[in-house]
Amino acid sequence: AGHILMSKRVAEDLAEYEEWRPLLHDLGTCEVKHGVKLQVVNLYSDEVGRRELPTKLQMQRRRTARMQWLLGVAALLAVAVLLVGIIMFSRNRSSSIQAAAEKSIAVLPFENLSEEKQNAYFADGVQDEILTNLAKIADLKVISRTSVMQYKSGVARNLRQIARELGVANILEGGVQRAGNRVRVSAQLLDARNDTHLWAEHYDRPLDDVFAIQSEIAKAIADQLRAKLSPSEKIAIERPPTADLAAFDLYTRAKTLTLQLSYIGAQAKDNVLQAIELLNQAVARDPNFLLAYCRLAYANDFLYIANLDHTPARRALADAAVQKILHLQPDSGEAHLALAQHLYSCYLDYDRASRELAIAQRMLPNSSQVFEVAGVMDRRRGRWEDSAHDFEKALQFDPHNVSFFHQMSVTYQCLRRYEQMAAVLDRAFELFPRDVATRQARARVDIEWHADTKPLHRAIEAILADDPSAAPLVANSWLYLALYERDLAAGDRALVALSGNPFVLSPNIYLNYAFAEGLVARMRGDTVAARAAFTAARAQQEEIVRSQPDYAVALSILGLIDAGLGRKDEALREGRRAIELLPVARDAFAGPDLIQLFSMICAWTGEKDLACDQLATAAQFPSYLLTYGRLRLLPFWDPLSGDPRFEKIVASLASKETVVK
Incomplete structure (x- = not known):
């Protein structure tokens, strides 16, 4: 060897x-x-x-x-x-x-054996609570819920194959029947490596005992796998999440809606808002429901950091949820994780968030969310290698969470390491060959890397051929493609598919729909329509900036709109102020995007030298927006086309395999 x-x-x-x-x-x-x-x-x-x-x-x-x-x-x-x-x-x-594998386990979805199919969420909740209890045991490796939910109950399941795919030795499966005031839960533990039945039990109890049943199952599994159970872990497992079953059902439904969130698209926002409504109902029924408050804080934090609702009101809702968490169980792992997420998402307080995250990791040994938060936070801190490593760690506990693959690919795109970006997305595609977001993301690698639009063309055509109703899910890529290729007809179709939703320029930059209309009109050469659209876009954007004058991203977008309207002085002032408010040292992920937007503002207002200076500065940093393909193809940069300094920057971003024309 x-x-x-x-x-x-x-x-x-x-x-x-x-x-x-x-x-x-x-x-x-x-x-x-x-x-x-x-x-x-x-x-x-x-x-x-x-x-x-x-x-x-x-x-x-x-x-x-x-x-x-x-x-x-x-x-x-x-x-x-x-x-x-x-x-x-x-x-x-x-x-x-x-x-090492002896104490690893995946808890598969439990079958709903009730006559009322609406009790499916109840069965999901029983399974999730057993999984959550097991995950509190440091001596076990427990696969997170996102990765097991694809293995639906009620159909034949190859347990050995599932165990191999998830990297575990043991599988727990079962069924739940809810009838009147009684509940029947059956569970069996198998060693999937040799199909050996290790343990099985059937419970027939009053409905109010369901949480006790879940705790008993978790302790029985720990005993069968010879896992060490500390006194604090035993207490945590025996503590019921709530005394209100209706509140627990609402929480379970909300959690399902927020298991995998993406920064891209309106569907994520719709899901989160729906989840928040369910969670508010849950905590209204049980004001001491810790897990519901944790999920509520997470949902509000997400809307804020993802620029889907970056408002003082949204941050105040997140503040309130976190304060309630700290009041209920300040020393719990869940409280430390929620506080870490909140300090990062709403305040970019990396140091305090890191300290809270370290405590949460010790107390929640099987939490993939701990490493997810570390991954996105390390990226904004400019710790790029650590960010990629964090997401790999998250995948150890949640190996089929497609959002982790996408987050890792974003990190590699910023680093312009396209081979690794492609490899990560290939892993996701192997697991989810029909996933619309993954198919688009993989095709976009060729644009960023080589300015080659053909793979994205093929991907969008194939997605729409498979499912014409998927047009809203490809609308953002479709509009990008239309701009890359100066395809006016495609631009109009993409706007219809976008259906009033923002055009996502990057995970940090959301352009309102009216501005997207203006971009297509500008590409068409229709200056009257472009000006009308930009004017409407400005009214919307100015309202955001007026309520949040120090919101750097919003100010930068307003500057770009003003540049499109020919308001040169305002545009330059707004773009420059945005960079001052959120420098790269403060946010290594969004900061370079704002420098690039300022460069674009300069280009649109005729300040070519300043535009090239700013673009050269942006090129020194890892950046999601600044790629060879985008500079080469997007009409945003047409005012600089042919300028030797601009062409030199473009050439510097080209890979050795790319022929610069």
């Missing part, structure tokens, strides 16, 4: 498993391609890998001036993760790996 070399980052992940630590041997810092330095670790034992120092590494240490060997090291590094994955998941004879 050859050497198994890996980066320090991968080695740190392996080192979390005690049985791997003796196999990891640090080789120190090595220089790889393009002068990048990495810490390299050699993995070996008597059975795998090689103990001696790699020959090429010996040569490098003797003659550092010679660089030929670096390609070999880089290649080894590139395949290391794959090799380690093969070792970890395919060497079933390894007792250490078997031991």
